[in-house]
Amino acid sequence: MNDELRDLVDARLEGTLTPEGRARLEELLRNDPAAQDWVVTYTDLHASLQWERRDAIPPRRRHWARPWIAAASAATILIGLVLAVGRSGEGARLARTVDAEWVRAPESAALPPGLYLLRRGIAELAFDPGVVVLLEGPAEIEIRSGRRAAVRRGKARCRVAPSGAGFVLETPRGEVLDLGTEFGVAVSDDGRTDLQVHEGEVIATLEGGSKQRLLGGQAVRLETAAREVPFQPDRFVRVLPGPEDPSGRGSRPYNAPRFDEVHLVPALPGVVIDGDLSDWDLSGRFKTACDPPFESYALEGAMMYDDRFLYVGARVADPFPMRSRISPAIESDIYGRGGSVALRIAADRRMGWPARGLAEDARKGRPATPEDVSDKLSFVVLWYYAPEDRACIFLRHGMDFHGVRVNPPGYRGAFRRLPSGEGYTLEYAIPWSLLHADDDPPRAGDVLGATWLVHWSDPAGKTWKGQLIDGVNPAEHGWNFHNAATWGRAIYHPGGRLAPGTVRPR
Amino acid sequence: MDRKRHAQFAELFVRNQNRVYRYILSLIPDRVQAEDLFQQTSLTLWETWERYDPGQDFVRWACGIAHNHVRNHFRKRPGPLALSDDVLDRLGRRRLEQDGVLEDRRRLLESCLAELPERHRLLIDRAYGAFGTMDDVAREEGRTPNALYKLLRRLRAVLHECVGRKLALERQA
Numbered sequence: 001m002n003d004e005l006r007d008l009v010d011a012r013l014e015g016t017l018t019p020e021g022r023a024r025l026e027e028l029l030r031n032d033p034a035a036q037d038w039v040v041t042y043t044d045l046h047a048s049l050q051w052e053r054r055d056a057i058p059p060r061r062r063h064w065a066r067p068w069i070a071a072a073s074a075a076t077i078l079i080g081l082v083l084a085v086g087r088s089g090e091g092a093r094l095a096r097t098v099d100a101e102w103v104r105a106p107e108s109a110a111l112p113p114g115l116y117l118l119r120r121g122i123a124e125l126a127f128d129p130g131v132v133v134l135l136e137g138p139a140e141i142e143i144r145s146g147r148r149a150a151v152r153r154g155k156a157r158c159r160v161a162p163s164g165a166g167f168v169l170e171t172p173r174g175e176v177l178d179l180g181t182e183f184g185v186a187v188s189d190d191g192r193t194d195l196q197v198h199e200g201e202v203i204a205t206l207e208g209g210s211k212q213r214l215l216g217g218q219a220v221r222l223e224t225a226a227r228e229v230p231f232q233p234d235r236f237v238r239v240l241p242g243p244e245d246p247s248g249r250g251s252r253p254y255n256a257p258r259f260d261e262v263h264l265v266p267a268l269p270g271v272v273i274d275g276d277l278s279d280w281d282l283s284g285r286f287k288t289a290c291d292p293p294f295e296s297y298a299l300e301g302a303m304m305y306d307d308r309f310l311y312v313g314a315r316v317a318d319p320f321p322m323r324s325r326i327s328p329a330i331e332s333d334i335y336g337r338g339g340s341v342a343l344r345i346a347a348d349r350r351m352g353w354p355a356r357g358l359a360e361d362a363r364k365g366r367p368a369t370p371e372d373v374s375d376k377l378s379f380v381v382l383w384y385y386a387p388e389d390r391a392c393i394f395l396r397h398g399m400d401f402h403g404v405r406v407n408p409p410g411y412r413g414a415f416r417r418l419p420s421g422e423g424y425t426l427e428y429a430i431p432w433s434l435l436h437a438d439d440d441p442p443r444a445g446d447v448l449g450a451t452w453l454v455h456w457s458d459p460a461g462k463t464w465k466g467q468l469i470d471g472v473n474p475a476e477h478g479w480n481f482h483n484a485a486t487w488g489r490a491i492y493h494p495g496g497r498l499a500p501g502t503v504r505p506r
Numbered sequence: 507m508d509r510k511r512h513a514q515f516a517e518l519f520v521r522n523q524n525r526v527y528r529y530i531l532s533l534i535p536d537r538v539q540a541e542d543l544f545q546q547t548s549l550t551l552w553e554t555w556e557r558y559d560p561g562q563d564f565v566r567w568a569c570g571i572a573h574n575h576v577r578n579h580f581r582k583r584p585g586p587l588a589l590s591d592d593v594l595d596r597l598g599r600r601r602l603e604q605d606g607v608l609e610d611r612r613r614l615l616e617s618c619l620a621e622l623p624e625r626h627r628l629l630i631d632r633a634y635g636a637f638g639t640m641d642d643v644a645r646e647e648g649r650t651p652n653a654l655y656k657l658l659r660r661l662r663a664v665l666h667e668c669v670g671r672k673l674a675l676e677r678q679a
Contacts, residue, residue, distance in 0.1 A: 010659050013535045014640075017586045026593045036600045041611060043532035044601070045666050048612045050531055051524050053635035128513070147512070165516035166552075177552065180520050203549060213545050268624065278631055497620075 004028070009039055013046055091143045092133070096124040098293060099247065100137065115142045118154065122293055125149075130164025131178075133157070134293060144170075157184040160200075171195070173222035174206040181216070193222040194229060198296075198422065217419055240294060240456055240466030248466065254290035254297065257472040258505040261489035262286060262450050264442075265496040267304040267311050275416030275427050277313045280304065283498040286505075288470045289317075296422075299341075299454050299468060305492060307441055309429040312382065314341050316454055321424040322384045322415055323461030328392045328406045335394040335406070337464040339457040340383035341426060344480050344487055346449035347437035348376035354473055355449030357484035359399040373398040375436035377484055382428055384415040386461060391415055391426070395434060399484060410434055444494035449473075449487035451480050474506060515555045518564040523548075525605070528612075529569045533576050533597060536587060543579055547572040566602055573598045610676070611669050618668035626661055633658055 008025040011017040017025070029035050094109045100121035111125065118137035125133045128146035135141055139154020150170035158178060160167050165180040172191035176183065181200025187193050195204060196219035204212050204226060212226050220226040241248035263284030271279050282302050289298035296317055304311040324338025336342050346355035356371045363372065371377075379401065381394040391413030397403045413428040432441040442448055451471045455464040469480060471488035480486045526547060531540040550571050558567055573594075580588035589597070601608070619627055632643050633654070644654040 006663070010655075010662075012587065014655055015536060015587065019586050022586045022588070026590055029593050029596070033600070036596055037604065040532065040597060040601045040604055041608065041670075042662070042666055043535060044528055044608050044611065045615060045662060045669065046535060047528035047531035048615055049630060049634045049662075050537060051527050053631060054527075162520040163513070163517060165520050166512055179548070179552075180516075203552065211549060213549065270624075278635070279628055 005035055005038070006042075009042060013043070090146045092125040092127045092146065092149070094123060095126040095132070096292065098122040111143055113143050113145060115140065115152075124293065127167065128164055130161035131167045132159045133169075134159070151185055151187050153187050153189060155184065155186045158182065171222060174204055174226075177203040177205070179203065183214075195220055195222055195226075240290075240297065242458070242463070242465040251467070253469040254294050254466045255288060255468045255470065256291060257470045257474075257488075258288045259286050259471050259488060259503075260474055260506050261491055262301065262303060262452065262471045263498060263503055264303040264305045264310075264490060264492045265498060266444070266493070267306040267309065268496070271304070271311065271429075273412040273414050273427050273429050275414035275425050277302070277315070277425055277427060280311075280313055281496040282313075283496060284493065284503060285313075286470070286503050288468065290466070290468055294466070297454075297456055297466070297468065299452065299470070301341075301452050301470075303450075303490075304496075305442060307432075307443075308438075309431055310345075310347075310435065312341070312343065312380075312428045312430065313426070314454075315418070315423065315425045316341060317423040318456055319422060320457055320459045320461065321417055321422070323386055323459065324383050324457060325386060325461045326383065327387070328385055328390070328394070334464070335392070336381040336383050336453075336455045337457065338383065338461040339464075340381050340455045342379065342381045342453040342455070344377075344379050344449075344451045344453070344484070345435065345490065346377050346484060346487060347432065347435045347442055348374060349440055349442060349446055349448070351376070351448070353447045353449050353489050354476070355484035355487050357399040359401075359482045362399075362478070362482040368400065371484075373400050373402065375403065378435045379481070380430065380435075382413060382426055384424070384426070391428070393428070393430070393434075397436065399482075405434075408434060442490075442492050444492055446492040448490045448492070449484060450490035451487040453480075511560060512555070514560060515558060519548075519551060519555075519568075522565050522568060525565050525609075526568045526572050528608075529598075529601065530572050530576060532601065533573075533589070533594065534579065534587065539579070539587075543572070543575050547575050550575070565605060569598070569602060607673075610673060614669045614672045614676075615665060618665050618672065621668065622661070622664070626657075629657065630661060 005028050008017065008021050011021055029039060091112045094106055094111055098121055100123045101119040103117035103119055118135055118139045120137040123135045125135060127133065131147065133149065134157040136155040140152040142150040142152065144150060147166060148168045152172065158167065158169055159182045160178040160180055162180040165178060167178045169176045169185060171185050171187055171193040173193040176195060179201050181202055182198040183196065183202050185193060185195050197214045197216050199216045201213060201215045204214060204222065206222060206224060206226060208224050214220065219229050221229045240254065243251050265281050265284045268279065268281050280302060281304060285300055285302035287300045289295045298317040300315040302313040318339060320339065326332060326335050326338040355377065357374060357377050358372050375397045377398050379396050383392050385392050392407055393411050393413060395405045410431045411428060411434060416425045418424060432438045451469060454468045456466050457464050473486050473488055476483060476486040478486055527544050530543050530547065534540050534543065551568055577591060577594055580594065640654060641651050644651040647654060
C-alpha cells in the first residue's frame with residue numbers, strides 16, 4: 001500500500017490528522033476499492049488490538065464523555081424496555097436456602113409468579129437459564145416471569161450468565177436490564193435504591209425514562225437522576241461468618257479442592273515485581289473459589305520459576321482487600337489472619353512427590369525422621385501490612401515449624417488493589433535460598449509438593465473469617481500442616497505457554 | 507415463542523458484541539468516542555430487538571444501527587476525524603462484505619502477536635490497555651511520544667503484513 005495512504009490512516013488512528021489530511025484521505029479512498037480494502041483490514045487490526053485489551057481499562061476511564069444518555073422522549077417512556085412484553089407466565093425455582101424464614105413458606109421449590117416475603121436468611125432463586133438471584137432477608141420480591149422480577153425491599157444480588165442476558169430487575173426507583181453480569185441492589189424500607197455493578201454491564205432505566213449504562217465497579221443511587229455513590233464492595237457480599245460462628249465451617253476450608261496439581265512455568269525474563277501480572281506467562285494459572293453461597297471469594301494462582309527465584313502471582317477476590325493490620329514487627333502465630341495468601345511447598349528434589357513429613361501431633365509418639373524436620377519443607381505466608389504499605393513474608397520450615405523468619409532480605413513483593421475494589425493481586429519473587437533450596441533448586445521436569453491457601457479477614461483486617469485450600473493430593477486425608485503428603489503435585493514445566501487443557505480441574 | 511426469540515437475541519448480542527465494537531472503532535478510531543457510540547448502539551439494539559428478524563444476519567443488522575450512530579456523530583462533530591457520508595458508507599459496506607475475512611484475520615492476529623518479541627507484545631498491551639494517554643505510556647516506557655507512535659506504527663505494519671501472509675498461506679492449503 002502506498003506510503004501516503006498509510007501515513008494518513010496512521011495519523012487518523014493517532015488523532016493527529018489535519019483537515020487537509022482528511023480531505024486527501026477521502027480523495028484517495030473515494031474511488032479505489034483496493035485502498036478501501038486495505039483501510040478496512042488495517043483499521044480492523046487496530047480495533048481488534050483495542051477490543052482484546054478493553055477489559056484492562058477500568059470502565060470509568062473507557063469513556064469520560066458524559067455517561068448520560070438523555071432519553072426523555074415520551075416514546076421511550078412508553079416503550080420502557082420492550083422486554084416487558086411477552087411474559088412467560090413461569091416463575092422461578094428455589095435453588096437453595098441458608099437459614100431462610102419466609103412469611104409464608106413456599107409450598108414447593110417451584111415459585112410461580114407472585115409476591116414472596118423473606119423474613120431472614122438467604123434464598124437463592126433460579127430464573128430462566130443463566131439467571132440466579134440471591135435474596136438476603138428481610139426482603140420482598142415479586143416474581144413476574146422467568147426473566148423479570150421486582151425487589152420491593154431488601155438486598156438482591158443477581159448473577160446473569162451471557163445466556164441469561166436480558167433479565168430485568170425492577171426496583172421502586174427504576175429498573176435494571178442485565179447484559180450478562182453480576183450486580184446488586186439494596187432497597188431500603190422507604191424505597192431508596194442503591195445499585196452497584198460488580199462485573200460486566202447493565203442498563204438502568206430511571207423513573208423519568210432516562211437510561212444509564214453502568215459498568216463493573218460503578219455504584220449509583222437511583223433517584224430521578226442516578227447519583228454516583230461510593231462503590232462498597234462488601235455491601236452485597238455474603239460475608240464469611242468466621243470460625244466461631246456456628247453457621248460457618250469453623251476452621252475448615254470453605255471450598256472443595258478443585259485441583260490436584262499446580263503448574264510452574266519458566267519465568268519470563270525481565271518480570272517486574274509490581275503487583276501487575278500482565279508481564280507473566282499465566283498459562284499455568286488455576287482458578288478456584290469457595291463453595292456457594294460464598295463463591296465470590298475466589299483465587300487465581302500462578303507460579304513461575306528460574307534457577308534463582310520462585311515467583312508467586314495471585315489475584316484474590318476479597319471484599320476487604322489489603323486491610324491487614326497484623327504487624328510484621330510483633331510476634332504472631334498467624335501473620336496471615338488479616339488476609340493473606342500462603343503456600344506450603346516442598347523444594348527437596350530427592351524427596352519427589354508425594355512429599356513426606358509429619359507433624360508431631362500426627363506422628364503419635366514416634367520420633368521425628370529427618371524429613372519431618374526438613375528445612376526444605378516450607379510454610380510461606382504473603383500479606384500486605386496496610387499501615388506501612390508493605391508486602392510482607394513469613395517463613396518457617398519442616399513439619400515442626402522451626403526457623404521462623406519475618407521479612408528476611410532477598411525477597412521482593414508487591415500488592416495492587418483491583419479497580420473494582422473487590423480484591424487484589426500480589427506478585428512475589430522468593431529466592432530459593434529462603435526455601436533452603438539454592439544448593440539444588442527445582443528444575444524442569446521435577447514434580448514436587450505444593451499447596452495454596454487463602455485467608456480472608458474481617459473488615460478491620462485483624463481476624464480471619466474463612467479459608468480456602470487448593471492444590472491437594474486427593475489420595476490423602478487430613479490437614480496440610482500435619483502431613484506433607486496431602487500437598488498437591490507441583491509440576492515444573494520445561495517450557496512455558498502451556499497448551500490449553502494442561503491445567504485441568506480434578 | 508417470544509421468550510425463545512428473546513433468549514436467541516441475547517445470545518447473538520453477547521456473541522457478536524466484539525464485531526459491533528470493532529466496526530465502530532475502525533470507522534472512528536478514537537477509543538473514547540468509540541466507546542460512547544458503542545454504548546449508544548447497545549442501547550438501541552436492546553430497544554429495538556423485537557424488530558430484529560431471526561432470519562436476518564445479526565451482524566449486518568447490528569452494524570447497520572452502529573453505522574447510523576457513527577454517521578450522526580460525524581455530522582454533529584465534523585472534525586478531521588470525521589468522514590463524509592459517502593466515504594463512510596463505502597468503508598462500511600466494504601467492511602461488511604469482508605466480515606468473514608476479518609474474522610479469519612482476527613484469529614491469525616493472535617499467532618502473529620505470539621511471534622513478536624516479548625517486549626513489543628508488552629508494549630502493545632500497555633499502549634492499547636493503558637489507563638492514561640499515550641504520553642503517559644511513553645513516559646513509563648522512557649520514550650518520547652513521537653518515538654512511541656513510530657514504534658506502534660511499525661508494529662501494526664508488521665502485524666498486518668504477517669496476518670496477510672498467513673491468510674494467503676491458509677488459502678493455498
